[in-house]
Amino acid sequence: MSRVLVVDDDVQLLRALRISLRAAGYEVVTAPDGTTALREAATAHPDLIVLDLGLPDLDGTEVLAGLRPWFTGPVLVLSARADSQDKVAALDAGADDYVTKPFDMAELLARLRAAVRRGAAEPGEAVITTDHFTVDLAAKQVTVDGVAVRLTPTEWALLSELVRSPGRLVGQKQLLQSVWGPAYERETNYLRVYLAQLRRKLEPDPAHPRHLHTEPGMGYRFTP
């Protein structure tokens, strides 16, 4: 199911939200302030975000501004302020919905469902391009020199995990964990086999990769 990042500094509310969202079938990640929220949003790959505007460190709109350039999923804003000026500001800053506290949990869940449903119909413009191939994360399609290339589910899971952090080094533990599961953290040979297949399918010269680089002993890096 979908993963949701909940950002709020109220511990009580956070607990209530976590319980309700879990019960509704979501996987829940939480953050107590704005800086953690931005970090978690980048690493945990949430599908949607519930964001409280009243945070201790950053203003809510600042968090939105930091999120929006790259985060394409829905963001639902929570706030104690019912003033319509605040609503307009948040919505124009990139929020998809605005709910005032105190709120009804059933309504919040319904609004989340609506946001996810709508987000599923949207491409998201999450296309990564290099000189030799392009990766469309939303359509799950890879094209090399314009022609579509078929990837197996495992190959796709590995590639998408890599291209989601362009230029950044992704540790082998993280790759193994997100593709095969936490029990496979040591099976680094899996990575060798599948990286080789990816390079064979995507790189112009698989022996001298230009985009899927190996960092010996650490992990792999995708460079556009």
Add this chain to the structure above:
Amino acid sequence: MSRVLVVDDDVQLLRALRISLRAAGYEVVTAPDGTTALREAATAHPDLIVLDLGLPDLDGTEVLAGLRPWFTGPVLVLSARADSQDKVAALDAGADDYVTKPFDMAELLARLRAAVRRGAAEPGEAVITTDHFTVDLAAKQVTVDGVAVRLTPTEWALLSELVRSPGRLVGQKQLLQSVWGPAYERETNYLRVYLAQLRRKLEPDPAHPRHLHTEPGMGYRFTP
């Protein structure tokens, strides 16, 4: 410029909405009741719809139910009822947002902007055409080489779910969930059976499909 269909029986409110929306740069079409709304939605091709729930002839959720099978743009619901049960019902019936009357016009406009921004990438065309067949989502009609083809309800539900995202891969979980319900997530054999039937009815060479492709282990893809 986007075209918006406003559905409301209150003449005063209708006039106020028309003026504000025009000023905000929208092209405005109006309907005073549910049946006109459904007809206008099909003929005027609006990009988004503002729908009052309290209509003289039809219940608001009925209008939504008539709209949603084929209308892919955002629908913003207006209502005098602030009860959260009503909100949940409308949102789950396919509404993208729910605003209670009396409302602030600036907030409404901001919510419309947010809805349009999200759906901006997809125009929401109701007729999909390929080399060999055409699918009319609004009329629920499929024609192969000009002649109409009869589809069973299940076949239709599956096909419409696929053609709604052209070029995009649709996961088997999502297909099963939206056609048969959440309890059937694992019954992948249903997909095999019905995809075969669809290919038999639509593809020129069912053994080598040109438009209804299988992505083993992941899902299916419709390519125009």
Add this chain to the structure above:
DNA sequence: GGTGGTCTTGACGCGTTCCTGACGCCCGGC
């Protein structure tokens, strides 16, 4: 009560994918 159409369910063959182990290479440390 019969009949036609639709949906479900199971079985089979086939191709593909995944896992696994073995081998050779490179490179830094001893």
Add this chain to the structure above:
DNA sequence: GCCGGGCGTCAGGAACGCGTCAAGACCACC
């Protein structure tokens, strides 16, 4: 020069997923 760790490559066998077919269950309508 020897050694060990990490990496890339390759090939087989097991397991899985897909397409196909057919028979039974279910339902609405006549």
